[in-house]
Amino acid sequence: MDGLGLRNVGSHCSISEMDDYEISRLLDKPKLNIERQRSFDERSLSELSVGLSRAGLDNFESTYSPGGRSGFNTPASSARNSFEPHPMVADAWEALRRSLVYFRGQPVGTIAAVDHASEEVLNYDQVFVRDFVPSALAFLMNGEPEIVKNFLLKTLHLQGWEKRIDRFKLGEGAMPASFKVLHDPVRKTDTLIADFGESAIGRVAPVDSGFWWIILLRAYTKSTGDHSLAETPECQKGMRLILTLCLSEGFDTFPTLLCADGCSMIDRRMGIYGYPIEIQALFFMALRCALGMLKHDAEGKECIERIVKRLHAFSYHMRSYFWLDFQQLNDIYRYKTEEYSHTAVNKFNVIPDSIPEWVFDFMPTRGGYFIGNVSPARMDFRWFCLGNCVAILSSLATHEQSMAIMDLIEARWEELVGEMPLKISYPAIEGHEWRIVTGCDPKNTRWSYHNGGSWPVLLWLLTAACIKTGRPQIARRAIDLAETRLLKDSWPEYYDGKLGRYIGKQARKYQTWSIAGYLVAKMLLEDPSHLGMISLEEDRQLKPVMKRSSSWTC
Helix, strand or coil: CCCCCCCCCCCCCCEEHHHHHHHHHHHHHCCCCCCCCCHHHHHHHHHHHHHHHHCCCCCCCCECCCCCCCCCHHHHHHHCCCCCCCCHHHHHHHHHHHHHEEECCCEEECCCCCCCCCCCCCCCCCHHHHHHHHHHHHHCCCCCCCCHHHHHHHHHHHHHCEEECCCCCCCCCCCCCCCEEEECCCCCCEEEEEECCCCCCCCCCCCHHHHHHHHHHHHHHHHCCCCCCCCCCCHHHHHHHHHHHHCCCCCCCCCCCCCCCCCCCCCCCCCCCCCCCCHHHHHHHHHHHHHHHCCHHHHHHHHHHHHHHHHHHHHHHHHHEEEHHHHHHHHHCCCCCCCCCCCCCCCCCCHHCCCCCCHHHHHHCCCEEEECEEEEEECCCCCHHHHHHHHHHCCCCCHHHHHHHHHHHHHCHHHCCCCCCCCCEECCCHHHHHHHHCCCCCCCCCCCCCCCCCCCHHHHHHHHHHHCCCHHHHHHHHHHHHHHCCCCCCCCCECCCCCCCCCCCCCCCEEEEHHHHHHHHHHHCHHHHHHHHHCCCCCCHHHHCCCCCCCCCC
């Protein structure tokens, strides 16, 4: 396997916090009675995933193997899930290693794209925090944690820099969107240059960078079993600074996080200002990850108390007001307006006539999803893939909601997956609405880029969500689609068109996270226990009884 760029990993596995009875009970779980006909591989993956999630809270999280393999590696699971790697895997590893960036001889990240054919480099030669996450997971799953540790420490160092845009100073906890290593061959020195939004198109600071950093720190800890990095004073302070920015009290009446447009993966004007689902899901996941890593000392305890309070309000708000299924859509359609007092059903005074026509046909009888945004008199009904997948992985979505999201993806496969996975958002905005919402952005025309474009990087998130919900056959179907084109097309950044048939008009080739996303998806399917790095089981304390006001019936 060394020829493919993969390390040989021993079969020895240590399992903490589980006694022999729990392990034997887990491995002896009865087979699921599922009506759909599935292959032997799919059944075994599904049973392993559901068995792990039902064995108890965070059993995925309490397991690790020396050498970087996370979770179970029993003879039963490794024999059932092993398969010959696709020929693309070798090319993907080679391309991923070509993207490595070194600082003073040590690998510290991967650049966004290695597209030598592109005339404009722009900032694609930088290491982006969000872009590096799938690369980091690929290296962790392959037993190479050192680059991830270097990246975490370097970005933590950059967090301490003074950050100014014009004459305004950013918050102390802000993490950079990206950084670049400048090599001076004459002086033989390396210098780091960070971008906190002052050079970005639109000059927007990345809200998601800090959340991804915390999520990745936990992934490193779970993969290696090494808690010493997260417990260092520097990492403890870094987490507290990130969360202090988000947990500070202000004028908000909602527990969700208020954001500017373009502050996340969708980094251009796309009408996501307010409370975008991507940021809310990442915020929730980062809060829960930090909760398990913060020390219970004087400073940590105060932060932990604030996190716990916020999580309770946050989970209720999101599950109540962002969730949309057939019944909820029908209820909103029948809303009364101009309601006053605490008994109001239409709490945000959403006008039913503002519901777009497409959503009535898009919503299946079985299925649902977290909508894009909820704020006063405004509901953005668009589907956003990243936010919904992270909602499943973080358990912001309940078990029932997670299954409904999977039902929706299956029912609306042509719309959300098409010929190249996966739509970053659906549907595209066009015409007059496009002119108003995007400011006539030539890059975000209909069915292109962030406006309904298809992004292969999202494969890893879909695959992880599929494994967690016991539906790996959905992920395999999407990966099979990607394998027909990705290598042949030189690993594009994104695809255009309603079905994702065309390489994006401004898409970079050899886009690193397209490559890494594919590798992570493949490795998750091969060994579902890797899910423990990036998945959190539902906290029963965050499961309040869902109650509506007494006037709920319209």
